[in-house]
Amino acid sequence: MDFKHHLRGETKFTGLLVILFFFALWEFLSRQGIIYTAYFPPVTTIVEAFVRETFLGDRELVTHVGFTLYRAFAGYLFGILIGTSLGTVTGIWRSLYQTLEPTIEILRPMPSVAIIPIAILFMGMGSRLNIFIIAWAATWPIFVNTLDGVRGVDLTLVNTARTFQLPRRAIIRKVMIPSALPYIISGYRISLGTALVVVVVTEMVVSGSGLGFYIMNTSQSFRIPEMFAGMLMIAIVGYLLNTLFVRLDNHFMAWHKRLTKKEAV
Amino acid sequence: METTRGQTKSRGLRGWKGAIFLLCLIGLWEMVARLHLVSALYFPPMSKNMGVFYRLTVDGTLPLQVLLSFGRMFGGYFLAIALMVPLGLAMGLFRFCFNTFEPLVESFRPLCPPAIIPVVMLFLGIGDSMKMFVVFYACSFPILLNTIDGVRNVDVVLVNTARTFGLSRLAIIRKVVLPAASPQIMSGLRISLPISLIVVIVSEMIGSTNGIGHFILLNQRTFNVPETYAGVIMVAMVGYLLNRLFLGFDRRFMHWHRGWSAEQAG
Numbered sequence: 001m002d003f004k005h006h007l008r009g010e011t012k013f014t015g016l017l018v019i020l021f022f023f024a025l026w027e028f029l030s031r032q033g034i035i036y037t038a039y040f041p042p043v044t045t046i047v048e049a050f051v052r053e054t055f056l057g058d059r060e061l062v063t064h065v066g067f068t069l070y071r072a073f074a075g076y077l078f079g080i081l082i083g084t085s086l087g088t089v090t091g092i093w094r095s096l097y098q099t100l101e102p103t104i105e106i107l108r109p110m111p112s113v114a115i116i117p118i119a120i121l122f123m124g125m126g127s128r129l130n131i132f133i134i135a136w137a138a139t140w141p142i143f144v145n146t147l148d149g150v151r152g153v154d155l156t157l158v159n160t161a162r163t164f165q166l167p168r169r170a171i172i173r174k175v176m177i178p179s180a181l182p183y184i185i186s187g188y189r190i191s192l193g194t195a196l197v198v199v200v201v202t203e204m205v206v207s208g209s210g211l212g213f214y215i216m217n218t219s220q221s222f223r224i225p226e227m228f229a230g231m232l233m234i235a236i237v238g239y240l241l242n243t244l245f246v247r248l249d250n251h252f253m254a255w256h257k258r259l260t261k262k263e264a265v
Numbered sequence: 266m267e268t269t270r271g272q273t274k275s276r277g278l279r280g281w282k283g284a285i286f287l288l289c290l291i292g293l294w295e296m297v298a299r300l301h302l303v304s305a306l307y308f309p310p311m312s313k314n315m316g317v318f319y320r321l322t323v324d325g326t327l328p329l330q331v332l333l334s335f336g337r338m339f340g341g342y343f344l345a346i347a348l349m350v351p352l353g354l355a356m357g358l359f360r361f362c363f364n365t366f367e368p369l370v371e372s373f374r375p376l377c378p379p380a381i382i383p384v385v386m387l388f389l390g391i392g393d394s395m396k397m398f399v400v401f402y403a404c405s406f407p408i409l410l411n412t413i414d415g416v417r418n419v420d421v422v423l424v425n426t427a428r429t430f431g432l433s434r435l436a437i438i439r440k441v442v443l444p445a446a447s448p449q450i451m452s453g454l455r456i457s458l459p460i461s462l463i464v465v466i467v468s469e470m471i472g473s474t475n476g477i478g479h480f481i482l483l484n485q486r487t488f489n490v491p492e493t494y495a496g497v498i499m500v501a502m503v504g505y506l507l508n509r510l511f512l513g514f515d516r517r518f519m520h521w522h523r524g525w526s527a528e529q530a531g
Contacts, residue, residue, distance in 0.1 A: 015368030022369060039387045095282070102283035103290060109504035111463040113470070114478070114497050117485030121307040121493075197377045201467050204379060205482070212379070216471070219383035231380050238375035 041225045049225035050232050060214070061233055067210040068237070071127050072199040075134025079191055083139040084184060087146025091180070092172060097147070108144070112137035112194075113201055120206060130202040130210070137198045142187035149183025150176055182256055185249060192245055196238050211237070309491045318495035327477075327499050334476040337393050338465040341400025345457065349405050350450060353412025358442070363413070370409065378403035378460075379467050391472035396465055403464040404457035411453025415446030451519055455511055462504060477503075 023043045029035045030042040053061040090097040116133055123129045153176050161171045177184075203212025215230040250257075291311050297303055298310035321327045355362040382399055389395040419442050427437045469478030481496035 014364045015371075018365055019368050019372060039384075099282045099286045102287050106287075106501060106505065109459065109508045110497075110501040111459065111466055111504055113463055113467050114481060114500040116470070117481050117493050118497060120485060121490065193377075197379060197463075200377055201379045204382065205467070205470050215380060215383050219387065224387070227383055231376060231384070234380045235373075235376040238377055242375065 038222075039224060041228065045225045046228040046232065050229035053226060053229055054233075061211075061229065064209060064211050064214045064230075065233060065237065067127070067207075068199055068203065068212070071130040071203075071210065072134060072195050074127075075131040075199065076138050076192065076195040078131065078135035079138025079142060079195065080188060082135065083142025083187065083191070084146050086139070087143040087184075087187075088150055088172075088177065088180075090143075091147045091150025092176070104143075108140050112198055113205075116202060116205055125206050125208070127207075129206060130199060133202050134195050134198045138191040138195045141190040141194060142184070145183045145187030145190070146180060149180030152183070153179045182253065185253060189245060189249070192241060193238075196241065200234060306488070306490060309494065314491050314494040314498065317491040318498050321492065321495050322499075327480075327495065330475060330477040330480045330496075331499060331503060334465050334469060334478065337396040337469075337476065338400055338461045340393070341397040341465070342404050342457065342461045344397065344401045345404035345408055346454065348401075349408040350412050353409045353450075354416055354438070354442070354446075356409075357413045357416025357446070358438070370406070374406055378464050379471075382468055382471055386472050391474070395472065396468045396476075399468045400461045400464050403460050407456040407460065408450075408453040411449050411456070412446065415449030415453075416442055418449070419445040448519060451515055455515065458507055458511055459504065462500075462507060466500065 026035075026040070027043045030037050030040050050061070053059070090100060112133055115136065116129075119129050119132055123132060157175050157179060158171060161175045166174065199210070200212040203210035204216045205212075207213045211230055211234050215227050215234070218224075218227040218230060294308075294311045298305060298308050298313075318327070352362075352366070356366055357363070378399060381402055382395075385395050385398050389398060423441050423445060424437060427441045432440065465476070466478035466481075469476035470482045473479040477496060477500060481493055481500070484490075484492040484496060
């Protein structure tokens with residue numbers, strides 16, 4: 001443990017240097033015209049574009065971030081609802097799983113983006129489309145993880161609960177779900193990343209708003225610094241959401257981490 | 266004993282029940298479309314979609330598009346393997362390498378793959394190299410991070426034992442570190458395979474003149490709806506087969522690991 005902490009501190013320092021060097025090199029090469037300035041504007045120009053689009057004037061980037069976040073979250077929530085409930089139900093009732101299995105096994109490996117064109121036919125180009133595709137993509141990892149988690153519940157736990165005469169519903173609520181929770185959460189984490197990718201994709205392919213649209217639009221009208229600013233924003237959103245998730249996970253799943261640590265000792 | 270018998274019994278039933286459910290769904294689809302409950306413009310009967318799918322498969326249109334996509338996809342995928350597995354090994358083995366590259370990796374990781382498409386299009390146009398690069402970028406992270414993790418988690422006892430027997434550094438890497446890390450490296454490869462399929466379809470939808478992604482979107486835009494469905498059916502089949510193929514591959518080449526760990530556990 002100590003060793004790892006030590007390593008992390010060291011990484012932060014040299015790492016910062018490497019990143020600074022990378023961006024300084026970019027700035028220099030671009031200013032000198034050694035790399036094509038029109039395509040690779042200096043970092044300072046990009047940052048300036050980012051600040052301008054975020055904080056000044058009509059704050060275009062902020063509007064688009066709003067659209068992107070709204071769609072991503074709405075789709076993600078649907079994915080959580082559908083994936084968790086479907087996974088729990090099929091995990092508990094084996095015969096339901098057997099009935100649904102072939103259908104699920106056909107739909108699950110299908111790349112979510114391939115259904116965009118068909119979804120356009122049904123839903124047009126509005127936010128509903130983005131939300132549907134995101135929900136579709138986010139559902140599967142959560143479903144698979146929930147199913148695994150529920151099925152992997154220690155039978156001793158279930159039998160103990162049965163011995164204590166807990167009704168079926170209480171067993172599900174008090175034994176199965178808590179014990180499957182770590183799996184379920186890891187499904188949520190995978191799906192969060194998926195949701196972010198898919199929101200950008202759907203916006204690039206169909207939408208007239210959102211960060212995906214913004215970077216496509218700016219690149220097609222050769223506003224290259226703005227395009228990079230949009231990418232920077234996507235990266236920041238991705239980073240912040242991931243960090244937020246880890247924080248929430250540490251907070252709410254602390255009981256689980258304590259438990260497993262104790263068991264390991 | 267009883268449980269095993271129950272399982273074999275239900276296994277016979279399982280495929281049966283599932284197949285019936287699937288057939289019912291398709292039948293429902295057919296009925297809804299034939300009765301025009303949903304506009305036939307969006308929702309052609311499944312029999313028609315399958316007919317178009319059959320025609321386009323036999324005349325070579327769909328297989329050709331899939332082959333084009335496969336070329337780009339595997340190009341990027343194998344490029345990512347060829348570069349990222351060695352880099353991951355180096356980063357896992359040498360602290361210096363890790364310290365140098367980790368921050369760069371971490372600062373690019375939150376940038377999701379499709380977001381780099383516009384930039385890559387500026388540099389590489391809309392040709393094959395653009396798609397290969399985007400696939401390469403998308404696959405790099407899972408492969409790299411899994412390799413680093415795998416190498417770092419190699420049991421120190423194994424390495425020290427090899428050292429005691431006087432193996433050279435290279436031999437230790439080849440005979441101890443690589444095999445011990447390979448399950449996790451394989452899991453990186455497995456994760457990135459479906460990602461590569463998604464990314465190649467996306468980049469074909471955004472900037473391309475052929476490939477399965479372009480085929481689907483073009484047919485939707487020109488309202489050739491059964492053709493769109495045929496393309497989606499093709500993609501679903503490809504996704505399913507890729508998954509199966511990799512599982513088979515994994516079972517064949519990694520079964521020593523499974524056998525070994527089962528022995529440990531048992």
